[in-house]
Structure formats: structure tokens, C-alpha cells
Amino acid sequence: MSDTDERIEKIRALLGELEGELRTPDDRAFVRNFDALEIPELVSQVVRFLQPLLNPYEAAVYWHMFELAVLRSGDQYCRVSTRGLMNGVVRSASGQGDVLSIQTTRGALQGLEERGAIQRVGEPTREGTPYRVLLPEEIPACCELMKPASPAATTPVDVVRNLDYYNVRENRLKVFERDGYLCKYCGKQLTRFTATLDHVQPVSEGGDNSIANLVTACLHCNSRRGSRPVMDIINEAEKRDT
Ligand SMILES: [Zn+2]
Known part of the structure; x- marks a missing residue:
């Protein structure tokens, strides 16, 4: 040595x-x-x-x-x-x-x-x-x-905010929580800071920002997917894993 x-x-x-x-x-x-x-x-x-x-x-x-x-x-x-x-x-x-x-x-x-x-x-x-x-x-x-502003201090715009799970931060968190902070496509464990939202039906094809149209995805899967149909990605991931 x-x-x-x-x-x-x-x-x-x-x-x-x-x-x-x-x-x-x-x-x-x-x-x-x-x-x-x-x-x-x-x-x-x-x-x-x-x-x-x-x-x-x-x-x-x-x-x-x-x-x-x-x-x-x-x-x-x-x-x-x-x-x-x-x-x-x-x-x-x-x-x-x-x-x-x-x-x-x-x-x-x-x-x-x-x-x-x-x-x-x-x-x-x-x-x-x-x-x-x-x-x-x-x-x-x-x-x-x-803490977000109290309900009393907010305006009727809130009705829209409550429906928008993509642009409203506290709503985004609800989607992540629903999915357990796991990427819907590859299953990776994410955090509040690494999780992203992905539209099931792309906005370009008429998809909205409702909670039903959003899933948690890691940045990698989200950017790879672009506007491809969700099932393609899942099938692909399953093929890769087996
Ligand atoms: Zn992923």
C-alpha cells in the first residue's frame, strides 16, 4: 500500500x-x-x-x-x-x-x-x-x-379551480395521493417533487383536467409517452418486464 x-x-x-x-x-x-x-x-x-x-x-x-x-x-x-x-x-x-x-x-x-x-x-x-x-x-x-388562502377569502373562480386537477397545486397532490406516488407506467416510487401528471386522453384529443383523466407518472415515462395512448405504454412495459 x-x-x-x-x-x-x-x-x-x-x-x-x-x-x-x-x-x-x-x-x-x-x-x-x-x-x-x-x-x-x-x-x-x-x-x-x-x-x-x-x-x-x-x-x-x-x-x-x-x-x-x-x-x-x-x-x-x-x-x-x-x-x-x-x-x-x-x-x-x-x-x-x-x-x-x-x-x-x-x-x-x-x-x-x-x-x-x-x-x-x-x-x-x-x-x-x-x-x-x-x-x-x-x-x-x-x-x-x-397553507392555501382560506375559503372565505377566495372568489368564484374557485369553482373552476376545484375541477382543474392539472393546474391547481393542491389538486395535483390529490392525484398523486390517489396513485400512492407511484408512476402509473413503470411503478417507480416518486415524491411530491419528482411526480408529474399525465393526461390519459391527451388534451390535443379533447382530454380535460379532471381527476379521472389524470395519472401520476415519472418524468421519464411522461416525456416518452407524449400523446401516445396509455395502453400502448402499459403493454410495452409488461412485455419488457416478462
Ligand atoms: Zn415511470
Whole structure:
């Protein structure tokens, strides 16, 4: 084994140790991998529903932790230290140097915890304190903002909206739920972010946006199908599988 190989082995072992430390068996239930397609939607939700609830320092610290826990490791967990957050995350607005004060940094972490945007999941060590970074859909105050407008505030246009299962987001979800988030054609398990809707009878042939004319499909099957009849695709998939 060369020196480089040995060094890489050591680094791997170290990483393994760190990861083991970070996650207790109970935490594993929360571990979730993010589909690349989910990320734009998550970022959009943070900007629209969480950021308005935060002060600028809290927002900066949240984005920093979001990057570590969601974009880098994909499991919503990260380890940060007050000292690490003071330097290089965001510039102080106090006019007394770029580094945040320890009070501002602690205040930001505390503010995020109080809002339910982050959760401390273990004791601090030399590497920092382990946190779970929550997503807008898991933060009660954000869920309030994410709720669709109340029925009283809506207009008669709603009658049309209620019939349109293609263009109205909450109706689209009903179709996905009916189909168990499974692609009707290949059976792939999808998520809210990867599922697409497919018209059974294409719009070009007079198909409408009613729930009966829509099925859940993965992007691949949906784009492959174009306006071909549904049965062709199912028969083809069955032939392929047998
Ligand atoms: Zn599919």
C-alpha cells in the first residue's frame, strides 16, 4: 500500500467515526436523501416562508447550516460551533470589524431554535454541536404561511379551480395521493417533487383536467409517452418486464 493509499484509508476511517458520532440509531429514522429536483423547491420555500420570519443573522446562519446539512450531506444533520459561525458566515453590520460577536452568534442560534428552524440533537464536542436543520414544511410557523388562502377569502373562480386537477397545486397532490406516488407506467416510487401528471386522453384529443383523466407518472415515462395512448405504454412495459 502506498503512502497516499494509507492516508486516504485513514481519512475514510476518520470520516466514518465522525458520521457514527453524529447519528445515534434513533436519528436514523429521520435520515432522508434529497432528490436534486427537490432542491429548487426547498430553496424557494425557505425564501418565501422562513426567511421573512428571521432577522438577517438568523437567516445567514440558517443558510449556512442548510448548505452543510441539506446540500452537502443530504441528511439534514450538521455540526457547527459558535466560534466557527462567528467568522466567515456573514459580515457583521456593527461596523466594528467583520467578525460577529459571540452574543450575536449565540442569539442567532437561539432565535433559530426558538422558531423551530434548527434542533440541537446532541452535546457539544470539540468539533461543535450537532444540529438537525428543519425544512419549511416541518416548521409550524412556515406551515401557517404555506397553507392555501382560506375559503372565505377566495372568489368564484374557485369553482373552476376545484375541477382543474392539472393546474391547481393542491389538486395535483390529490392525484398523486390517489396513485400512492407511484408512476402509473413503470411503478417507480416518486415524491411530491419528482411526480408529474399525465393526461390519459391527451388534451390535443379533447382530454380535460379532471381527476379521472389524470395519472401520476415519472418524468421519464411522461416525456416518452407524449400523446401516445396509455395502453400502448402499459403493454410495452409488461412485455419488457416478462
Ligand atoms: Zn415511470
